[in-house]
Amino acid sequence: MSSHPKDSKNLKYGHLALSTSGKLETSLTGNALLRSPYLNKGSGFTKEERETFQLHGLLPSNVQTLDVQVKRAYAQYSSRQDDIAKNTFMTSIKQQNEVLYYKLIQEHLKEMFPVIYTPTEGEAIQNYSGLFRKPEGCYLNIEDVDRVEDDMDQWGHADDVDLIVVSDGEQILGIGDQGVGAILISIAKLVIYTLCAGIHPSRTLPVVLDCGTNNKKLLEDELYLGLRQPRASGDKYDNFVGTFVDVCRKRYPRAYLHFEDFGLNNARRILDKYTPQIACFNDDVQGTGCVTLAAIMAAFHVNGVKWSEARFVMFGAGTAGTGIADQIKDAIAHETGKSTEEAGRQIFAVDKPGLLLKSKEKGLTPAQIPYAHDDSAWEGKRHDDLLSVVKEVKPHVLIGTSTVPGAFSKEVVEEMSKHVDRPVIFPLSNPTRLHEAKPQDLFDWTEGKALVATGSPFPPVQYDGKEVEISECNNSVTFPGIGLGAVLSRTRLLPPSLIVAAVKALASTAPVLKGTGAGLLPDVTGVREISVQIAKNVIQAAVKEGLNQEKEIPEDEDELEEWIREQMWDARYRELKLIEDEGASAHARGELGTNSHRRLGSIRHKRHMTK
Ligand SMILES: NC(=O)C1=CN([C@@H]2O[C@H](COP(=O)(O)OP(=O)(O)OC[C@H]3O[C@@H](n4cnc5c(N)ncnc54)[C@H](O)[C@@H]3O)[C@@H](O)[C@H]2O)C=CC1
Ligand SMILES: CC(=O)C(=O)O
Numbered sequence: 055m056s057s058h059p060k061d062s063k064n065l066k067y068g069h070l071a072l073s074t075s076g077k078l079e080t081s082l083t084g085n086a087l088l089r090s091p092y093l094n095k096g097s098g099f100t101k102e103e104r105e106t107f108q109l110h111g112l113l114p115s116n117v118q119t120l121d122v123q124v125k126r127a128y129a130q131y132s133s134r135q136d137d138i139a140k141n142t143f144m145t146s147i148k149q150q151n152e153v154l155y156y157k158l159i160q161e162h163l164k165e166m167f168p169v170i171y172t173p174t175e176g177e178a179i180q181n182y183s184g185l186f187r188k189p190e191g192c193y194l195n196i197e198d199v200d201r202v203e204d205d206m207d208q209w210g211h212a213d214d215v216d217l218i219v220v221s222d223g224e225q226i227l228g229i230g231d232q233g234v235g236a237i238l239i240s241i242a243k244l245v246i247y248t249l250c251a252g253i254h255p256s257r258t259l260p261v262v263l264d265c266g267t268n269n270k271k272l273l274e275d276e277l278y279l280g281l282r283q284p285r286a287s288g289d290k291y292d293n294f295v296g297t298f299v300d301v302c303r304k305r306y307p308r309a310y311l312h313f314e315d316f317g318l319n320n321a322r323r324i325l326d327k328y329t330p331q332i333a334c335f336n337d338d339v340q341g342t343g344c345v346t347l348a349a350i351m352a353a354f355h356v357n358g359v360k361w362s363e364a365r366f367v368m369f370g371a372g373t374a375g376t377g378i379a380d381q382i383k384d385a386i387a388h389e390t391g392k393s394t395e396e397a398g399r400q401i402f403a404v405d406k407p408g409l410l411l412k413s414k415e416k417g418l419t420p421a422q423i424p425y426a427h428d429d430s431a432w433e434g435k436r437h438d439d440l441l442s443v444v445k446e447v448k449p450h451v452l453i454g455t456s457t458v459p460g461a462f463s464k465e466v467v468e469e470m471s472k473h474v475d476r477p478v479i480f481p482l483s484n485p486t487r488l489h490e491a492k493p494q495d496l497f498d499w500t501e502g503k504a505l506v507a508t509g510s511p512f513p514p515v516q517y518d519g520k521e522v523e524i525s526e527c528n529n530s531v532t533f534p535g536i537g538l539g540a541v542l543s544r545t546r547l548l549p550p551s552l553i554v555a556a557v558k559a560l561a562s563t564a565p566v567l568k569g570t571g572a573g574l575l576p577d578v579t580g581v582r583e584i585s586v587q588i589a590k591n592v593i594q595a596a597v598k599e600g601l602n603q604e605k606e607i608p609e610d611e612d613e614l615e616e617w618i619r620e621q622m623w624d625a626r627y628r629e630l631k632l633i634e635d636e637g638a639s640a641h642a643r644g645e646l647g648t649n650s651h652r653r654l655g656s657i658r659h660k661r662h663m664t665k
């Protein structure tokens with residue numbers, strides 16, 4: 055998360071925010087320093103710092119290391135009785151001391167990931183107005199569209215922001231319209247960018263576009279903090295989103311824009327509109343497509359299914375479902391030389407009315423149309439429910455993005471198993487309670503043969519006396535690396551070729567391909583290194599397409615990796631240097647300007663100096 059907007063605006067330390075090593079300069083002292091989460095070290099301030107920054111009398115006397123602070127914070131975390139209490143505790147640590155927050159998670163990544171992300175973050179979002187203590191992030195209001203520029207102006211200058219995550223709150227995870235509570239999904243995604251790809255936490259901006267809400271419960275809740283009116287649509291909505299994008303482009307011309315959890319009728323439309331104009335990404339469409347395709351590639355390596363013959367059933371053909379289908383379609387075309395139209399025929403998408411058919415095209419979204427099948431092939435066959443479609447199609451792969459818990463019933467799974475030896479089954483709906491099936495059931499119903507990955511984390515399943523790890527198929531393994539590549543290359547656009555480059559990097563990291571386990575996807579503990587590989591591929595693809603605005607990108611692969619790693623932020627205390635308040639910002643702008651060559655130069659220089 056970014057520092058307080060005012061700090062950023064005044065550039066107290068902003069001129070060094072891009073750097074990942076060396077001294078941090080600040081004019082803050084005393085309580086103001088302790089209240090700055092980016093700079094605060096709490097009991098970790100050294101004796102000299104306590105002297106220089108006038109901290110005497112404000113801290114207990116013992117100077118402690120970050121490791122000791124992590125131990126204390128972990129004990130406090132562990133004493134919280136349930137996951138939502140743990141989630142709230144983590145939010146409060148983040149608002150006090152960002153280095154401690156990230157270090158604590160890094161040390162307990164597997165345990166804490168589900169608490170700060172799906173599934174617990176979903177619960178926190180549903181209870182946003184009840185749990186609210188402190189505003190975090192940028193709240194934009196559709197009734198104040200004329201003020202969007204001024205409101206965003208609070209968050210600093212062109213060079214202060216690398217990455218913006220924005221949500222309009224209409225389709226949060228699988229829990230629907232959450233109105234202004236969506237700010238928490240923007241924040242959670244940014245936390246993952248920092249944790250998993252070293253995106254500098256002070257150079258990010260979480261945004262919610264408050265368009266009203268159709269969530270009756272929220273509208274009737276006196277604690278609800280957002281606009282208490284029905285969700286806007288049509289021209290009013292488009293004008294608001296358009297104004298926001300224009301302001302981003304003007305105010306933060308080099309920032310990369312990540313759209314999260316927009317509704318079915320807007321997500322794809324907005325992505326298609328802005329992809330040719332700015333460097334933007336829709337995580338639910340593209341991030342989910344990437345990670346799922348990589349998992350399928352690994353599964354086919356295990357079961358030997360060929361792309362030319364593979365049949366896919368997508369259950370829930372919304373934003374994520376069609377995003378995945380698009381990636382699969384392109385992969386089939388690429389692997390087999392078929393046209394994309396022909397490739398699309400291997401995919402059978404099932405939504406509320408059943409199989410998508412050409413005769414129903416009028417009721418389909420533009421993203422669904424490529425998957426509508428000829429009615430003639432289905433004459434006399436049932437196609438209005440999942441089981442009937444599975445019976446007819448005999449799929450090798452079954453993917454759920456429907457938000458319908460239990461939709462992959464015993465009957466459906468046993469039917470699938472009759473026709474294929476090792477069925478690939480991915481229940482991807484989040485949070486956990488919405489999964490189309492539980493991994494343990496999938497193992498039990500297929501005699502342990504199913505190749506499974508899930509949208510939220512699950513504990514290992516027990517089968518035949520053995521414990522089997524379940525891979526998490528969540529876009530969190532791909533979007534951080536893509537964002538890192540986009541930010542470092544300062545790519546002008548993010549066309550499909552850059553997404554394909556990311557899939558290639560991810561696909562090669564599956565434990566089952568590397569011979570390091572049975573997992574179809576790497577687990578979160580190694581994700582920082584995976585992000586380096588994804589970023590490398592994305593940067594190289596941007597350079598190949600001539601899209602990189604950063605011109606000092608090393609050509610040599612090893613050097614490029616080092617260049618990427620050097621610019622990744624990690625959680626450790628850096629020495630502080632007191633500077634005069636007056637003139638600090640002028641100095642700051644002078645040092646960084648908009649020149650990325652000098653920016654990188656200054657990072658290297660500082661790193662060198664600290665060695
Ligand atoms: N694992 C991951 O990385 C990701 C998982 N997801 C999950 O996927 C789910 C869907 O998300 P979105 O695509 O954004 O939502 P969406 O609302 O765009 O799509 C859901 C689709 O499911 C369909 N559906 C609902 N009930 C159905 C039923 N009874 N039978 C057949 N289809 C039905 C809807 O009509 C809609 O087309 C959510 O639970 C979300 O958390 C989304 C993005 C990433
Ligand atoms: C993971 C994610 O982006 C979702 O469930 O919406």
Ligand SMILES: [Mg+2]
Nearest residue numbers: 227314315338
């Ligand atoms: Mg999402």
